[in-house]
Amino acid sequence: MAKTTTEDSAAQPPQKSNGKQKIAAMGDLHVKENGGSSYKELFAEISQAADILVLTGDLTDLGKPKEAELLAADMRSCSIPIVAVLGNHDYECGHVEEVKSIIKDAGVQLLEGQAVEINGVGFAGVKGFAGGFGRYMLGSFGEPAIKAMVAESVEETMRLENALRQVRSERAMVVLHYAPIPETVVGEPQEIYPFLGSSRLAETIDRFPVSAVVHGHAHRGTYEGKTPGGAPVYNVASHIEKPTGRPYALLEL
Numbered sequence: 001m002a003k004t005t006t007e008d009s010a011a012q013p014p015q016k017s018n019g020k021q022k023i024a025a026m027g028d029l030h031v032k033e034n035g036g037s038s039y040k041e042l043f044a045e046i047s048q049a050a051d052i053l054v055l056t057g058d059l060t061d062l063g064k065p066k067e068a069e070l071l072a073a074d075m076r077s078c079s080i081p082i083v084a085v086l087g088n089h090d091y092e093c094g095h096v097e098e099v100k101s102i103i104k105d106a107g108v109q110l111l112e113g114q115a116v117e118i119n120g121v122g123f124a125g126v127k128g129f130a131g132g133f134g135r136y137m138l139g140s141f142g143e144p145a146i147k148a149m150v151a152e153s154v155e156e157t158m159r160l161e162n163a164l165r166q167v168r169s170e171r172a173m174v175v176l177h178y179a180p181i182p183e184t185v186v187g188e189p190q191e192i193y194p195f196l197g198s199s200r201l202a203e204t205i206d207r208f209p210v211s212a213v214v215h216g217h218a219h220r221g222t223y224e225g226k227t228p229g230g231a232p233v234y235n236v237a238s239h240i241e242k243p244t245g246r247p248y249a250l251l252e253l
Contacts, residue, residue: 027216057087057177183225
């Protein structure tokens, strides 16, 4: 298992390192249709600081194609490979296929249960889903609606397992939107924990040699934790305070 470290920030963006890959990870951009916020300068900064950019979902605010187009335009300032998964907000308007097409056409490796290797690092990604953690995890019992929710959670977990089976690199990063552990959602109201992630994801992760896990979704969560098996987990939602002092984390694999 490769060692993962976080990088402290300086006045200038950190310089790229030799040998290991420096990965910038950020989630929950929530690009809006009115174009009020631009990520052009941030993407250009990340291109100088990292070798690969990972985006952990909620790329758009309401899942509108116009929002995806604005993000795609900003991505032109990013000169390094981009890997991403979608989040729940990207499904909101029912135009997810259009959003996916726009993001992919911008050159992004969009993971939906697949794996991709870039510069010797394997990335396995899914959106993930809700369901709760540990002994409070929702079971498939009762009304059809509850069973359907649990089935969705299990399906996303199976897709993650299939993606991890495709990874051949010794260094592997799991990319999610929903959290696999409760530690990185601490700070959110406990009442909504079941809607922020699922332990099923961590159970799958711990069956494979994973170097790091990144997710978003929990805007008021906690930056760092570990799966029961010891895999480092980072909540990289742009709202979370990180060692870089920037909206993105820097992880070295």
